[in-house]
Amino acid sequence: MTLRRKEIRWGDYKVLVRQATYGDAIRRSAIIASVVNAMDGKEDEPGAGLTLVIAMDYAACVSATESAEGLDLEALRQNLEVFLNLPDEFVSKWKEAVYELNPHWDPKVIFASLSPPSVPS
Secondary structure, eight states, rough: OOOOEEEEETEEEEEEEEEOOOOHHHHHHHHHHHHHHHTTTTTTTTTTHHHHHHHHHHHHHHHHHEEEEEOHHHHHHOOOHHHHOOOHHHHHHHHHHHHHHOOGGGGHHHTTSSSOOOOOO
């Protein structure tokens, strides 16, 4: 089976994203787990949910990216701050391509499938 790929260009940036392999999924899970572990005991603090969504976007983008031009992919994979300092419009297009090829990774899909907590009567 051939993995689908999509190229995203924005200014001087170019990334080639693909349907995820199992190895990509493991890398993504490890990145998300490291953020969750860092949040230990802080889950109820303001912004905790946003932090998790950012981690999910970051993990998805760096894990499903096969190659990049105009940015250092290895530095990006090692440092969330590099990702956070990229232009928002570029990251939006990048995420859109990743989630188009890997819809099961999209936080909107994941959170929509969760049942709301039951409220005792």
